Amino acid sequence: MLRTRLDPGDTKTVDLDDVQDVSMRVLLGRGHGMPNFALRHFVVEPGGHTPHHRHDYEHQVVVLEGTGEADSAEGVQSISKGDVLYIAADEPHQFRNSGTTSLQFICLVPLNRRNGEEVPGS
Amino acid sequence: MLRTRLDPGDTKTVDLDDVQDVSMRVLLGRGHGMPNFALRHFVVEPGGHTPHHRHDYEHQVVVLEGTGEADSAEGVQSISKGDVLYIAADEPHQFRNSGTTSLQFICLVPLNRRNGEEVPGS
Numbered sequence: 001m002l003r004t005r006l007d008p009g010d011t012k013t014v015d016l017d018d019v020q021d022v023s024m025r026v027l028l029g030r031g032h033g034m035p036n037f038a039l040r041h042f043v044v045e046p047g048g049h050t051p052h053h054r055h056d057y058e059h060q061v062v063v064l065e066g067t068g069e070a071d072s073a074e075g076v077q078s079i080s081k082g083d084v085l086y087i088a089a090d091e092p093h094q095f096r097n098s099g100t101t102s103l104q105f106i107c108l109v110p111l112n113r114r115n116g117e118e119v120p121g122s
Numbered sequence: 123m124l125r126t127r128l129d130p131g132d133t134k135t136v137d138l139d140d141v142q143d144v145s146m147r148v149l150l151g152r153g154h155g156m157p158n159f160a161l162r163h164f165v166v167e168p169g170g171h172t173p174h175h176r177h178d179y180e181h182q183v184v185v186l187e188g189t190g191e192a193d194s195a196e197g198v199q200s201i202s203k204g205d206v207l208y209i210a211a212d213e214p215h216q217f218r219n220s221g222t223t224s225l226q227f228i229c230l231v232p233l234n235r236r237n238g239e240e241v242p243g244s
Contacts, residue, residue: 001194001215002208006184027206028182036232037159039182039206060150060161062128062184062228072123079125084149084161086124093123106184108230110158 002032006064008043008104014050021048021097029122030111037110038122044068044095044103052094056114059093059107061085066103069096089114124154128186130165130226136172143170143219151244152233159232160244166190166217166225174216178236181215181229183207188225191218211236 004027011023022044029038044050044066052071063083070079071094072087079085079095087093097103111122126149133145144166151160166172166188174193185205192201193216194209201207201217209215219225233244 001192001196001199001210001213003192003199004206006204006206028208032208033210034182034208035180035211037182037230039184039230058157060156060159062161070123070125074123077123077125082128084126084128086150086154086156088123088155089157091123108159108161108182 002028006041008102011041011043016051018051018053019049021045022050024121026121027106030118034111037108038119040107040109040121042105042107044097046097046100046102049096050094052092054090054092056089057110057119058089059085059087059109061087061105061107064104064106066097066101067099068103069098070094071096124150126150128163130224133163133165138173140173140175141171143167144172146243148243149228152240156233159230160241162229162231162243164227164229166219168219168222171218172216174214176212176214178211179232179241180211181207181209181231183209184228186226186228188219188223189221190225191220192216193218
């Protein structure tokens with residue numbers, strides 16, 4: 001058994017276009033020998049957001065702390081602790097922190113894209 | 123985007139051998155059109171436990187609430203809210219609630235076994 005802990009102080013800043021005040025950590029990914037999918041911890045500070053983008057692999061998301069907005073094909077929806085979200089492959093999406101405390105969520109991805117290439121951040 | 127919520131009142135009793143006071147719900151699984159892996163919510167009541175077993179697929183676990191024990195190839199270890207665990211395929215394991223409140227965790231599995239058959243509860 002491998003083990004680690006959720007720790008918002010142990011995430012690293014995500015330095016990508018269209019990303020604001022987001023940090024993340026791969027909790028269990030290909031670097032830990034995962035065979036199929038990867039578990040990542042995201043922290044979005046108030047006013048911050050992930051990129052508005054789409055890609056050829058899915059997300060499963062569980063909101064752990066805070067409040068925000070999910071912008072997806074269904075429009076903008078409020079999200080908060082306890083919400084469970086699924087973004088299908090190729091669906092445009094963005095997560096934004098609209099609150100006053102950190103928005104924290106876990107986000108699952110498969111290890112590989114459709115063409116067999118590695119999913120970034122897996 | 124699909125969405126649901128973690129709700130310990132919305133889980134169903136798991137009626138299997140060597141399972142005591144456990145309920146679960148498939149939050150995002152093959153019935154929701156997942157392509158690769160499934161997200162399940164487990165609630166183990168005080169004194170309860172999952173089966174001590176092994177199988178040919180992995181688990182990723184995030185403890186959401188409560189305290190308990192994980193019995194694995196490394197022996198018995200205490201677990202609590204915020205712990206992230208990985209049980210590899212073929213590793214014997216059991217989760218037990220040693221506390222006085224519900225032990226809640228999410229548990230990820232791939233959709234398919236090595237031989238292509240469906241993973242139970244996916």
